Amino acid sequence: MTITITAFERSPDGGKGLARDTRVRWALEEVGQPYEVRLVSFKAMKEPAHLALHPFGQIPTYEEGDLALFETGAIVLHIAERHAGLLPDNPNARARAITWMFAAVNTVEPPILELANAKILEGDKPWTKERLPLVEGRVRDRLKQLSARLGSADWLDGGFSAGDLMMVSVLLRLRPSGILDEYPNLSAYVARGEARPAYKRAFEAQLAVNRPPEGQPVRE
Ligand code: GTB
Numbered sequence: 647m648t649i650t651i652t653a654f655e656r657s658p659d660g661g662k663g664l665a666r667d668t669r670v671r672w673a674l675e676e677v678g679q680p681y682e683v684r685l686v687s688f689k690a691m692k693e694p695a696h697l698a699l700h701p702f703g704q705i706p707t708y709e710e711g712d713l714a715l716f717e718t719g720a721i722v723l724h725i726a727e728r729h730a731g732l733l734p735d736n737p738n739a740r741a742r743a744i745t746w747m748f749a750a751v752n753t754v755e756p757p758i759l760e761l762a763n764a765k766i767l768e769g770d771k772p773w774t775k776e777r778l779p780l781v782e783g784r785v786r787d788r789l790k791q792l793s794a795r796l797g798s799a800d801w802l803d804g805g806f807s808a809g810d811l812m813m814v815s816v817l818l819r820l821r822p823s824g825i826l827d828e829y830p831n832l833s834a835y836v837a838r839g840e841a842r843p844a845y846k847r848a849f850e851a852q853l854a855v856n857r858p859p860e861g862q863p864v865r866e
Contacts, residue, residue: 647711649674649681651721652696653852654705656687661856663849666718667706669815671848673722673808677729685855718815719751722808732808739804746802746809754792755816757784762819785825793829800838814839 651674653667667683674681690696692703699707700716708715708724715721723744726732733740764781768774792813796802801810817836820826826833839845 649679650684650709651681652684652686652699652705652707653855654688655685655690655855657852657856659856660858661853663852664819665705665852666815668848668852669718669811670706670708670721670725671851672811672815672845673725673732675844675847676811676842677725677731679725679729683851683855719747719812722812723747726808732811734804734807742803743807743809746807747812750809750812750816754788754813755819757781757788758816758819761785761823761825765823782823782825785820785823786828789820789825789829789832793832796831796835798831800835806842810835810839814845 651667651670654665657665659665671681686696686705691700691705696707697703699709699714702716704716706716706718706721708721715724722732733743761781764774764778768777801807802813803809814836817826817832818840821836826836840849
């Protein structure tokens with residue numbers, strides 16, 4: 647059955663892999679499932695056809711036969727449960743990998759998103775200068791804890807899993823801030839994720855959509 651995902655027609659990051667279709671593409675590449683992409687504009691995302699797939703009018707979505715999903719955590723879990731390669735067979739190890747998926751989207755991603763919002767959406771507000779150190783502090787608290795847990799291991803719990811795929815995807819969003827570099831083992835962890843051939847294919851595929859025409863500068 648054909649898998650179709652949605653992605654930005656024009657990603658605000660100009661194709662640096664930060665929009666969330668990248669993590670779904672990555673999961674599909676890891677398990678070797680071909681997929682098609684339907685590009686949507688910001689306007690189309692808020693129209694009834696897309697809202698029927700995604701109640702919050704966002705990307706990505708996932709369609710496969712009569713199944714339609716939204717939320718990257720749920721989509722990646724669906725892919726990982728149906729295809730070998732992203733979750734261990736041992737039931738306890740599997741449960742732990744799923745726990746890391748939830749930790750990524752539920753515990754680590756929120757302060758990172760808060761930081762992005764504080765800088766991008768609220769950067770011009772008079773109180774941002776005072777608030778920013780607090781928000782950055784909350785990000786650092788989480789990274790310190792995650793860094794301590796990862797230690798010198800390559801991945802969070804044994805071999806690479808959907809838990810790492812989600813965690814690396816979440817941490818990537820921090821790179822422009824420079825904060826990730828304060829935690830060398832996390833920075834190396836993210837680099838290990840990016841070095842995976844499946845990640846590279848996913849990144850290239852989303853970049854191909856957003857690559858500026860020859861001669862035009864990459865958007866910052
Ligand atoms: N919890 C949902 C999930 O995990 O699927 C969140 C989905 C989501 O936030 N989607 C964003 C979206 O559709 C795109 S990824 N936004 C449009 C809207 O809400 O109207 C977030 C994103 C967008 C752009 C960048 N960037 O350019 O750097 C990074 C991340």
